[in-house]
Amino acid sequence: MVENEKAFPVKIGLEVHGYLDTVEKLFCMCRTESAERLEIRDSKLENDANSRICPICTGTPGSKPMAANEEAVRKMIQIALVFGSKINMDGLVWQRKHYDWADNPKGYQTTMSGAHAKVNALGGKFKGIEITEIHLEEDPAQWNPDSGRINYNRSGLPLIEIVTEPQFSDSDQVVQWLKSLLLSLSYIKSVRKNAGIKVDVNVSTYGERVEMKNLNSLEKIRKAIDYEIARQLEIVEKLEIRGQKLEEVLPRETRAYDEAKGITIKMRSKEGASDYRFVPCPDLAEMKISKKMVAEIKASMPEMPEVKLERLLKTHNVLESDAKILTRNLELVDFFEALVAEGIDAKKNMAWITVELLRVLNWNKKSLEDEDVDIRPSHLAELIKAVEMGGITTLKGKQIMNDFVPKSFSLKEHKGEISNIDEEAVENLCRQVIDENKHVVDDYRAGKEASLNFLIGAVMRLSERRADFKVVTGVMKRLIGERDDGV
Ligand SMILES: [Zn+2]
Structure with a gap:
């Protein structure tokens, strides 16, 4: 049976959302968290809800977005260049993607994707996986379903969405690829590392594709994919027994990953683009990207x-x-x-x-x-x-380095003695240790070689690691090798 068994056809595609590392938000001049962090390093950022907001990013009636943040556009271009994608230069019309939710005060999200959109860039490849498209969009606010509170600091942050072709075949491959992606994006400093990523994963086997939304850690992504593949496999295996059709049991749908239970749960039948009622945004001009800008960014790519x-x-x-x-x-x-x-x-x-x-x-x-x-x-x-x-010992050097976190210092600023002690001082310390550990010395003389290490260790500690290890070993051997150690 086993040799007749066909390989289970698994196709996995990703939509990766990352926070672009910009100073300001996408359509207003509010600072992003990363900009803020640099300014107030020590303050508690958790308590700063709704501190970086304005009428634009809170969707106040009458407010109009500013032209898209050029820094975000540049970072999007950098990412497109990493993949070798084709960058669309004109005809870029911002779209309103409508949906009603507490995190979305305007009732729509502004994005470069959607039914009628020309996305920012198409095609390209990264580590063997083809890129479908990449585009810019704004992040909604943060809604806490328990407290009902909304934090608009996140509203309007520039996001990059990277869509891949469904070319992955297992969770390992996905996780390794995402790690490489994050590393490469960190090299161009385009994505905020600390903010993490949000990934929508779609898995299809024999049936329609099933999408899992908002997986925000590599571990979750791995578990969700493994669970979903196993779930679909089990359904297919029981298909004949139940007499059902494939499209009935594996329809196109969106599922949520429940981390506590380790399972995926149906959220809704997959929405089509028409459900979002995409329309061009009348408040924003068509975006144009100049060849000069792309050439400039290309020349300065790290x-x-x-x-x-x-x-x-x-x-x-x-x-x-x-x-x-x-x-x-x-x-x-x-x-x-x-x-x-x-x-x-x-x-x-x-x-x-x-x-x-x-x-x-x-x-x-x-x-x-x-x-x-x-x-x-x-x-x-x-x-x-x-x-x-040879001014200080290796051990002392390592000990000084222990104090280099969080802030390093020049040796000139170091308080206390750090330089090597001379052979005479070493000998004095050796004699002191021998004096205080006569039974250990006796053990050594009786043939227990390991006792020597104990004695040398004691001298190194006493010297605060300023004694040279080789010198200590030599002096100690000489002293305890003598019948009369002279003490
Ligand atoms: Zn704002």
């Missing part, structure tokens, strides 16, 4: 992760495994390159970044892109140079 990886291998001669760790995060690879520019030998000192820096950040549950983290490559360079010159 390196994509793969290109950067190749260059790291070539110019810095680093290991591929290290280059992969670095290029997984733009801030980290930028940090690395800044460190090299400070005159640090990349290959020799790689562990200071890929091991030590990441260790300290992870320990503090921080990352380089966090607003409150300020670690300067120049400070780490100074530290590495001091270690290389």
Whole structure:
């Protein structure tokens, strides 16, 4: 039976919504959250509901939208260039997509998609998956169904929607692709990383496509896809027993993923474009994109992760495994390159970044892109140079680095002694440790080699890691190797 079994035909397509990283909203001059974060780093942003609003983004009658934010348009073009999509230059008419919901005070969402729309860009490819289209649209407000409160800070934020062809075949492929996508978009700094993404996933097997809306984490996306494929497979397997037709059991519909239960639930039969009553927005002029603008953006596009990886291998001669760790995060690879520019030998000192820096950040549950983290490559360079010159020990260097989060400092600003202690001081410390641990010394002399490590460790701690490990080992061996240690 097994060999006759046909592969289950799974086709998965995505609609990825990301927040464009702009200073202002799409049709008004209200600040976006990312702009605000930079200004008030320490204030509690959770308590700022409805602090970045105006008559336009709250849909006050009589208000009219301003022309679309050019920064958002530029970022959309950057994304289109990453995919190699065909950018539509004119005939771009904003559409009103009508629906009634508490989060939508105007009764419509302004978008570049819809029944009569010419979308911003068509086609292109990313990591083997074809892109159907990309377009700009505004985000609705945030409605809390429990409290009934509406926060308009989100209303009017510029969103990019990326639609793919249904070319994925399982959840793993989708998650890996989305990770690559987010990394590439972070390299062009086009999408707000902290804001996350919202993804609509459509899955079709034997029947019509089933759409799952608003999945906002990779984990949820994975679980929802796996559940939905299994659900459809089960239905198809029981089809003959029930005597039903495929279109009856797998109709086109929209389902919601219930995270707590781990299942998808039918929300509604899939709406057609006509349900949204798309009409051109009379308040906004046709949008035009000049060739000059596209050429300008093209010329200033930063390196994509793969290109950067190749260059790291070539110019810095680093290991591929290290280059992969670095290029997984733009801030980290930028940090690395800044460190090299400070005159640090990349290959020799790689562990200071890929091991030590990441260790300290992870320990503090921080990352380089966090607003409150300020670690300067120049400070780490100074530290590495001091270690290389032998002025401070590697262990002391690592200990100083522990204090580099959230803010690094110059060694000159470091309070307390940090420089290496000399051999005479080491010997004094060794004698002290021997004196305080006579039984351990006896163990060593009786043949227990491991006791030596204990004694050396004690000296290193006493010296506050300013003693050179090799020197301590040598001195300690010499002292306890003698029958009469002279104490
Ligand atoms: Zn506004």
